[in-house]
Amino acid sequence: MSAWETAALAVAGLFFGSFYGVVAARVPDGRSIVAPPSSCPACGHRLRPFDLIPVISFLLQRRRCRYCGALLPWRYLLVELATGAAFAAAHWISGRDWPLTAAGVVFLSFLVILSLVDLERMLLPDRITLPGIAAGLALAVAGMSFVPWSESLLGAIVGYVLLSLVRLLTGAMGGGDAKLLALIGAFLGPADVLRALLFASLIGSVVGIGLMLAGRLRRDQPLPFGPFLAAGAVVTLTLAQRF
Numbered sequence: 001m002s003a004w005e006t007a008a009l010a011v012a013g014l015f016f017g018s019f020y021g022v023v024a025a026r027v028p029d030g031r032s033i034v035a036p037p038s039s040c041p042a043c044g045h046r047l048r049p050f051d052l053i054p055v056i057s058f059l060l061q062r063r064r065c066r067y068c069g070a071l072l073p074w075r076y077l078l079v080e081l082a083t084g085a086a087f088a089a090a091h092w093i094s095g096r097d098w099p100l101t102a103a104g105v106v107f108l109s110f111l112v113i114l115s116l117v118d119l120e121r122m123l124l125p126d127r128i129t130l131p132g133i134a135a136g137l138a139l140a141v142a143g144m145s146f147v148p149w150s151e152s153l154l155g156a157i158v159g160y161v162l163l164s165l166v167r168l169l170t171g172a173m174g175g176g177d178a179k180l181l182a183l184i185g186a187f188l189g190p191a192d193v194l195r196a197l198l199f200a201s202l203i204g205s206v207v208g209i210g211l212m213l214a215g216r217l218r219r220d221q222p223l224p225f226g227p228f229l230a231a232g233a234v235v236t237l238t239l240a241q242r243f
């Protein structure tokens with residue numbers, strides 16, 4: 001049964017992912033996520049339910065708008081696939097415990113949306129990070145978390161203070177990064193928030209050096225750190241899982 005449950009969650013994740021693409025595009029500007037309905041970015045034609053089936057529409061229409069033929073950005077497909085994988089991973093990481101799966105789904109959803117916004121705009125808006133911190137604390141208070149509420153609170157504080165210090169000392173980080181690490185701490189607690197930061201720095205260094213060697217990144221060009229923090233959190237959550 002459980003393999004079917006994981007697969008069903010993955011499919012649900014594809015649909016949520018298509019909604020998260022809208023959230024990532026609109027919420028940073030304070031725009032509504034329900035109105036106006038989704039439309040083609042090139043011609044503005046309103047998209048019908050048939051155009052909004054995750055992955056399938058994108059592949060059947062060969063990445064093109066059905067109305068004007070414009071090539072659609074890869075972000076639509078990528079965010080759907082990432083969210084589908086995140087939902088399945090949440091179920092697996094949680095040992096298929098449903099309350100923990102719910103916490104994992106909420107946590108990974110915030111990470112997907114924030115990574116996408118940071119990649120596209122180099123910012124992590126308070127409109128998304130602050131509700132994420134609140135969600136992490138609330139789930140812990142409700143007993144639906146990977147950590148008890150005291151560790152959730154401490155994790156959020158440790159995450160925020162730690163990156164704020166790094167920012168103060170080096171000037172390398174944005175204020176949004178500290179709030180994202182607070183969010184990660186609220187879900188994972190103080191010990192794992194340190195691990196997440198360590199993995200994020202490692203992954204960030206490897207990718208940064210790789211991009212520089214490939215000539216894709218200049219030395220003075222900043223990389224968004226949010227996706228690396230998210231990746232660090234996912235690695236930590238996966239390793240913390242006892243099978």
Ligand SMILES: [Zn+2]
Pocket residue numbers: 040041042043044045065066067068069070
């Ligand atoms: Zn179009």
